[in-house]
Amino acid sequence: MNWRSMKFAALAALLAWRPAAAQAHALTITQVQATFDVPGILDVVIDLDLTSLLASPEAYFALSNARRAEQTAAIERLLPDIRAGLQLRCGAEKLELVLDRFALPRGTQADFLDPGTDKFATLRFTARLPASRAPLQLVVPYGARVAVPVAFTVHVPAAKIAATSWVEDDGGESEVFFWDGVAPAEPTAPARAERAGSDVQGSTRSTLPATRRDGAPWYRDLATYLQLGFRHIVPEGADHILFVLGLFFLGITWQKLLAQTTVFTVAHATTLFLSTYGIVRLPSSWVEPAIALSIVFIALENVFSPKLGPGRLAVVFAFGLIHGLGFASSLQEVAFPQHDFLFALLGFNFGVDAGQLFIIGLAFLAVGWFRHRPWFRARIAIPGSLAIAAIGLVWAVQRIGFYWFS
Secondary structure, rough: OOOOHHHHHHHHHHOOOOHHHHHOOOOOOEEEEEEEOOOOOEEEOOOEEHHHHHOHHHHHHHHHOOHHHHHHHHHHHHHHHHHHOOEEEEEEOOOOOOEEEEOOOOOOHHHHHOOOOEEEEEEEEEEEEEOOOOEEEEEEEEOOOOOEEEEEEEEEEHHHHHEEEEEEEOOOEEEOOOOOOOOOOOHHHHHHHHHOOOOOOOOOOOOOOOOOOOOOOOHHHHHHHHHHHHHHOOOHHHHHHHHHHHHHHHOHHHHHHHHHHHHHHHHHHHHHHHOOOOOOOOOHHHHHHHHHHHHHHHHHHHHHOOOOOOHHHHHHHHHHHHHHHHHHHHHOOOOOOOOOHHHHHHHHHHHHHHHHHHHHHHHHHHHHOOOOOOOOOHHHHHHHHHHHHHHHHHHHHHHHHHHHHH
């Protein structure tokens, strides 16, 4: 270990010292549900995190605890941005969303500061449907100030239809929904009762139906969940990227890489499934610091014990279990369909693995050409591992301080 390596690690630690790194697995989405239950009227429920529309998470927390009149005034100020960012259109006609009522999330200030905690405001709107009965579509324009991806669900209770499509990024559009001939001419009794008895006061999030149009194939949305899993690694999974790079710097041969990544994939897939089904679950206050410390351990082991053996594989498996718990916490925000839940979860997991392989491929393109040179370990592998360890240590300190002392 030389002085140049130490300086490189110190610089990496300084670059890592930022509040955004204090939380590992965050996948914030927006959910929009459009329901046809009254002739000529569309009921719209939007669940979104208002942090990006307010000055700060502290401002969001203050708003959630403000008097009702202050909350109403604030929501009215935010409505133009919400309507501009989430546009419902029937053909070329943009529907006018009229706010009916809203509910803000409740929680501690630490909850609002934590990027991994749900902070959904629920806004209920009505919109008059056009006489043209043109197909319905959600449009998210470029520069929209709402979290993406957006899950857009169209619900027709009388026909037992709930079709979900996704808008991956701003500048995107959902699939169109042909409601002509499907929406009921008369409101059903259950729909009237539900409409009369609903009250969002005290709620924090609506429940989206999680089935799709009867007879639609399960693989219709598979690509979407693959993309969500990939996106959770690239570009949003900084901690996972560093862990994979830690595996890379030890297992520079394909055999070593394959052994480590296979063990890691099996481990995190195991706890991903168990946690999502509620069999195993740990609080983020334990999981997030442990993930950061796993990065430190793997990176330092590259420096001081650069051998691949059963002990290393056991460590990788153990840390894979921890990372799986982190993934599961983020999946609480994803609207997986109940009907094909297993396929959606598999799609997400394969997307995560694809992101992992993508990072390994980039690392090979960057420095893999030199892996057989005698100076590779001293000039690349050790400095790179020390930089990863330094960043992981900074994140561990930040997360321990955030979860345990804030």
